[in-house]
Amino acid sequence: MTVRVNGRVVTPTGVIRQGCVEWDGDRITAVAEYPSVRDGHWILPGxxxxxxxxxxxxxxxxxxxxxxxxxxxxxxxxxxxxxxxxxxxxxxxxxxxxxxxxxxxxxxxxxxxxxxxxxxxxxxxxxxxxxxxxxxxxxxxxxxxxxxxxxxxxxxxxxxxxxxxxxxxxxxxxxxxxxxxxxxxxxxxxxxxxxxxxxxxxxxxxxxxxxxxxxxxxxxxxxxxxxxxxxxxxxxxxxxxxxxxxxxxxxxxxxxxxxxxxxxxxxxxxxxxxxxxxxxxxxxxxxxxxxxxxxxxxxxxxxxxxxxxxxxxxxxxxxxxxxxxxxxxxxxxxxxxxGALQVGLRADLVVLDDDLNVVRVLRGGSWVE
Incomplete structure (x- = not known):
């Protein structure tokens, strides 16, 4: 099942201000612009x-x-x-x-x-x-x-x-x-x-x-x-x-x-x-x-x-x-x-607030409690 998180996505080539990361199981399946997003949290690779x-x-x-x-x-x-x-x-x-x-x-x-x-x-x-x-x-x-x-x-x-x-x-x-x-x-x-x-x-x-x-x-x-x-x-x-x-x-x-x-x-x-x-x-x-x-x-x-x-x-x-x-x-x-928000890599990411404090952590496609 595909799961998505939206926000300001930091990729190896720069920042997608209105973007999303999708994953299925433990792999990233998409990193893309998502125009309906307005800012939101920072999303960085784990x-x-x-x-x-x-x-x-x-x-x-x-x-x-x-x-x-x-x-x-x-x-x-x-x-x-x-x-x-x-x-x-x-x-x-x-x-x-x-x-x-x-x-x-x-x-x-x-x-x-x-x-x-x-x-x-x-x-x-x-x-x-x-x-x-x-x-x-x-x-x-x-x-x-x-x-x-x-x-x-x-x-x-x-x-x-x-x-x-x-x-x-x-x-x-x-x-x-x-x-x-x-x-x-x-x-x-x-x-x-x-x-x-x-x-x-x-x-x-x-x-x-x-x-x-x-x-x-x-x-x-x-x-x-x-x-x-x-x-x-x-x-x-x-x-x-x-x-x-x-x-x-x-x-x-x-x-x-x-x-x-x-x-x-x-x-x-x-x-x-x-x-x-x-x-x-x-x-x-x-x-x-x-x-x-x-x-x-x-x-x-x-x-x-x-x-x-x-x-x-x-x-x-x-x-x-x-x-x-x-x-x-x-x-x-x-x-x-x-190490990067890139299709095919393990679904590891960190969601951060505006002050870069950790909000949520995803490892291998699962949210960390």
Whole structure:
């Protein structure tokens, strides 16, 4: 049975001011003008969060399946219809346990995949990653995880200057796993070598990276300059100045800039004491920081809040919609399934009011309670 929702429809090519989206079962069957509509709510594609550690008081970082399901449910109420479960640096046994626990959730469709942010990261740029667990990339470990996950491993973030990093990137890309560059002290040349080896994502650009210098551009410029790389941005006003958010969007374009939450369990929760990767985190005024040194420890962001922040910073809503859905979907290899209001894709959409607050969420053709 065909079902329709009317309103201001945001498509990959722009806004249909008087439009509708139709679906039958779990697939979009039509996106069209609907002249009888007068304004109405905004209709955007379901959000795709390619980097989140938890939310609603629940975490992905312990490898617990019940926690993961609850965190995914929390983000779904904020419009995120597709997400990766991001872990932080951990001992290999925990990486194995998480892979085993999350693989069934990927098969079920609760998660779109697993993202390992670490442990193959720079000690100098570890940020809120636990320095005890950092180590050089291991192709043996990665091979075992990929085989164990049966397609569940979707992305791995590593520092290209570490011994064995280029071999790891080549292995990942050969296995259709996204290799991302992050938490890195790499030079411009080392970063370009990683991109040449197949790295295609910059993990939360600027954060956990050697800063830009006019005599040593570092990883930021190398990633921005690479046409094959999609750059993650945390649009919360804490990780990035709004001027930097709009600069990257203008420089890379919305087809190469993806908004992420980098959220931890404290997203949607009161200020207080939390934990991330075995480290104490204090959340005050909605900002999460490590108790030991004050380093930013993920965020309390949701994707609807990231969208609002980007639009308020001056990014047009059509561009912002690409950045919260179309671009991240393509970055993790799911652009042919989700991420746009387009015929044939999964019927995922978010209905927003004039202030871009979530009114309703549709996932796979069913309204979320």
């Amino acid at each position: 959000f795709v969060d390619m980097h989140t550690h938890g939310g609603g008081g629940h975490t992905f970082t312990t490898g617990d399946a019940d926690e993961a399901r609850a965190a995914a449910d929390f983000h779904l109420t904020h419009g995120t219809t597709t997400l990766l479960a991001s872990l932080v640096s951990a001992p290999f046994p925990l990486m194995r346990t998480a892979t085993e626990a999350f693989a069934p959730l990927v098969e079920e469709g609760v998660l779109a995949g697993v993202h390992f942010e670490g442990p193959y990261l720079s000690a100098a740029r570890c940020g809120a990653q636990n320095p005890e667990y950092l180590r050089d990339p291991s192709t043996d470990e990665l091979t075992e995880l990929i085989e164990l996950g049966r397609g569940a491993i979707r992305m791995v973030t590593l520092a290209p200057e570490r011994d064995g990093a280029l071999e790891a990137i080549k292995l990942l890309t050969a296995q259709r796993v996204v290799a991302a560059v992050g938490h890195t002290d790499a030079t411009y040349e080392q970063t370009r070598a990683a991109v040449a080896a197949g790295a295609s994502v910059g993990t939360h650009l600027f954060n956990g990276m050697r800063p830009v210098h006019h005599r040593e551009p570092g990883p930021v410029v190398a990633l921005l300059d690479a046409p094959t790389v999609i750059c993650e941005l945390v649009a919360d006003g804490v990780h990035l100045h709004d001027g930097m958010l709009t600069f990257v969007t203008a420089t890379a374009g919305p087809d190469r800039a993806a908004l992420i939450t980098d959220a931890m369990a404290a997203a949607g929760m009161p200020d207080g004491e939390y934990e991330l990767g075995g480290q104490a985190v204090t959340v005050a005024d909605g900002v999460a920081r490590l108790a030991r040194d004050g380093a930013i420890a993920g965020s309390t962001l949701t994707m609807d809040a990231a969208l609002r922040h980007a639009v308020n910073a001056g990014i047009p809503i059509a561009d912002a919609a690409r950045m919260v859905a179309t671009t991240p979907a393509r970055a993790i290899g799911l652009g042919d399934r989700v």
